[in-house]
Amino acid sequence: MAVKFFGxxxxxxxxxxxxxxxxxxxxxxxxxxxxxxxxxxxxxLTEADIERVHNAQRIEDLRFGDMAVKLGLLTSEQMMQVLARQKNTHLYIGEALVKVGGLQADELPKYLDEFKADQAQYTTDTVVIPSGITDSQVWEIVVDLSYKMLTRVALLVFRPEPCFMSDRVPAMDVYAAMNFSGDISGRYVMGVTAATQNKIAKAILKEPNVDNEPKEILDDTVMEFVNVALGNIAAKAAQSGKSMEIAPPEIIEAPDGIPVPEGHKALCFPICLSDGDRIELAVFIQQ
Amino acid sequence: MKKVLIVDDSISVARQLEKILADSGEFQVVGHGKNGMEAIRMHQTEHPDIICMDMNMPGMDGLTALRTLVALDKNVKVVMITSLGGVGDKFTEALRLGARTVISKPFEAENILKILREI
Incomplete structure (x- = not known):
């Protein structure tokens, strides 16, 4: 039911x-x-060359090979040769399991097919991200998996609105937020009305009625939804080679909306529910 | 009946897990800790057979707590239940530190019960 890797x-x-x-x-x-x-x-390359590249990478954000070329330690052709060697000798986890005796070679295709079928629901669909944003592939994952989690975990029926950039997200009854850092850094926020919060709580708690639940529980269900969504986004981003460390979720009071912090851009991707209610979704992307 | 300690900062997850375990009639939940420090303390006081623990918690996180729990009791049975289960590095680190397995959120009741029965 979640984003997984084969092992x-x-x-x-x-x-x-x-x-x-x-x-x-x-x-x-x-x-x-x-x-x-x-x-x-x-x-x-020598060990001294490698150390030189690592030192240079602390100052400038370049991949190892690109930095080695920039420093004149490798030619572009040599860089391509190394990449080809890495690709040709790469051992996938399924092959490794066969080599250590955990799987029979003839069983591997069957399990790979089962895995692909299990994960097909998390294949990233096309999302149009505003131009000019770096790492747009990651933001496509963020937007697309948020939609999928709203469908599968929160059991909501909705229509996505176009993504856009903004300097403020509008006021909502409840906002849950989570910070993330690593290859990409920022803050994920989701704002809901009280009515939508109840729907999310019913889905998370698997209860038909949450009218008598205290605010603490209702808020916790929105935080848990955001936690599950961002955890699965981190898993999918890792498959694309981008690491994301996530911090615990929090509830934020935002009666006047949330201004985007200095040094950030907000990618907004709100949705409209079938009952006309809205959910405000945004990532504050650190520049 | 196996005694289970739940460690998760989310009260809704703890409630959901407790319901699944209680309804099965096979497990007794002996406590709910909200961070890694509470997991270590309640392991000493409640003597659970199994600890179901989140990774991403405020204060002491789940992997730090797991490291300490294994150092204190090499036979401790910890199952990590986390939204980060699909992140390969986190999954591998948890197994290397001694977790019996890692379950991703969102989880299914049948899967949780199957895994806990087999531990």
Missing amino acids: QFLVEKGVVSREILLQAIELQESVNLSFGATSLAMGI
Whole structure:
């Protein structure tokens, strides 16, 4: 029911044990070398060169290969050779599980098909992100998975409105927010009316009626929804090579809306529910 | 009946888990901690058979608590239940630190019960 990677899927199904999966991951880590380690193994960079690249990366945000070329340590052609070597020798987790005896080679295609079918619901659909935003692929994941979680976890029927940039998100009864950091940093916010909060609470608590629930519980369900959405977004972003660390969720009071903090841009992607209510969704993207 | 300690800063998740476990008739929830420190303290006082613990919590997070719990009791049975389960690095780190398994949120009742029965 959530975004997963193949090894986790197999452990959850009971196909492989945690011990076997850890053995396979250790094998992967010994085979799938970093760009620097691959260059070292190919004899085209020295350890001193690698340290020089790492030091330069602390000052400028460039990938290892690009930085090595910029510093004149590698030619573009050599960089491509290293990338090709990495690609050609890459060991996928399924192959690693076969090598450590956790799976039979002929079973692998069947489990890969089952995994693809399980995860098909989380395949990113096309979302139009305003132009001029870096890492647009990640924001597409954020927007698209938010919609999917609203459907599957909050059980809401809605129509997405076009995405746009803004310097303020409008007032709503309740806002839940979560900060994230890593390859991309910012703040995810979701604002709901009291009526929509009740719908989310019913779905999260799996209760037909939440009229007598205290505010603390109702607020907690909105925070938990945001936590589940952003956790799954982090999992999907990691599959695209972007790390996201997430902080615990919080409720914020915003009777006048929320101004976008200095140094941030807000990507807004509100939705309109079938009953005419709205949910305000936005990410404050650190510039 | 196996005793289970739930550790999650979300009261709605704790309530949902407690209902699933109580309805099964196979597990008794002996407490609800809201962060890693409470997990360590309640492990000493409640002596649960299984700890179901979130990763992302204010104060001491789940992975830090897991490291301490395993150092205190190498036989401790911890299942991480987290929205970060699909993040490969987090999943692997939890297993390496000694978690019995990692369950992603949103979770299904049948899956939770199946895993806890097998531990």
